[in-house]
Amino acid sequence: MAHISISSLAVDFPVYGANSRSLKKRLFAQITGGRVVAGEHREVMVRALDGISAEISDGDRVGLVGRNGAGKSTLLRVLAGLYAPTGGEVSITGSVGALLSSHAGMDPESTGVENIFLRGHILGLGRAEIRSLIPGIAEFTELGSYLDLPIRTYSDGMSARLAFAVSTTIRPDILLVDESIGAGDARFMDKIERRLEEFMSAPRIVVLATHNVGLLDRFTNRRLRLDAGRLSEPDSDTQDAP
């Protein structure tokens, strides 16, 4: 039984390097009436998520939609336990797998195989377990002998494939996917879709943040629309997904 329960979740983001203590900004503030300036010494805060409440249960395949900066990635990071909420509460039952960026957690100087080990360790697998996964990953990614080359020599699509393959060979109860997997050619997108289909046949939860309408239509049975950090009425305007 996997379940995600979100109640009035809020996340405030401090933004540094945007402080108002420069002469230019101060002058500018005078002209505009001081509205841009958050305060002389206080940090600038951005409310990335505001009052989000949702229940996500077994079998839900949630498509997370909204414009850039609407808070999709932030919400995924909260669900993954990466960002702590500033307000509200999130309660998650089930193991969580997160695929938020195809590059993070990969070391460009190391070979594909070394990176499989690195990721595998991060996912909590032992050496023997990881070794047994390698043939399957090699087959799925079609990287072949490229797996013995440093991944800095890979194309974006190739490293995205590798990241996707490693993260989905283990089966968490809840899979969080950010749109980064979009990088791949048509042929690989097919494979990704098949892998996702396979994954979704089991009663688990998937939360997928994407702009790709095709993926949304095929794989999600529910949508959450974020608008400037707030949850707007879902399902009402599915046709204008950006």
Next chain:
Amino acid sequence: MASTSTFPDQPHGPEPTSVYSPRQRGRTGISDLVVGLSHADLWGHFAVHDIRLRFRRSVLGPFWLTISMGITVGVLGFIFGQLWNRPLDSFVPYLAAGFIFWGFLTSTIVEGCDAFSGAGGFIRNVPMPLSVHFYRVVARNLLVWAHNMVILVLVAAIFPPRLSPVLLLFVPGFALFLVNISWLALVCAVISTRYRDVPPIIASLVQVAFFFTPIIWRADQLSGRAFFIDLNPAYHLLQLVRAPLLGETPALESWLVCAGLAVVGSLFAVALFARAHRRLPFWV
């Protein structure tokens, strides 16, 4: 509120429940430190990986660490031995031990500054305890230190020390040394993530501290004992590990200073990390 682990073990066991809310305050930070430490597979792997990476495609690999330390000690031993007319059989071991532990101390602190800010990609995207990135820095420096210790063995072969039971004091001395540099590195790691001016400040302080600390020169070379030696915690830390290796007993004062620092400093570092834990991912 059941488990607060941010790192649920993947395949086995009943489904874990994680609760994230602002009420959890420092507790999650402390459990992060404990859970992180237990993931030796992770930080150990990272540490070995870091060193391997540094010397990828070089023939001698990490033994370049040993060689460059050997050259430093050899050249400085010769120059200053001549300059101050000191017997090489006592001066070179003193210099080697001093340099090796000073290097361990300072590089752990300086690299500690970058522990979290350098791991932004992981912290923002890959769920694992934050403290893993800190343990990685300590483990990596421990490995570098182990390579440097080869020099001390060579020096001991050339200038055989008189063996005495005092050598055993190295064990508790090293433990205290390690605890102290670890909490210093953790404090630097947290503060540097929030305030990006701190790493350059630390780097320049460390450089100046080298001259204030008896590493090339000896404390007893000064006519009257200067106050800045007794007030210098780095001197006491060095004494705990260097003196036993040279067959001397560290002063009681040094033990007390370092033990006191270890307790107070560790408590402070853990409290600071626990307090900052929730905000760290937003700072990197």
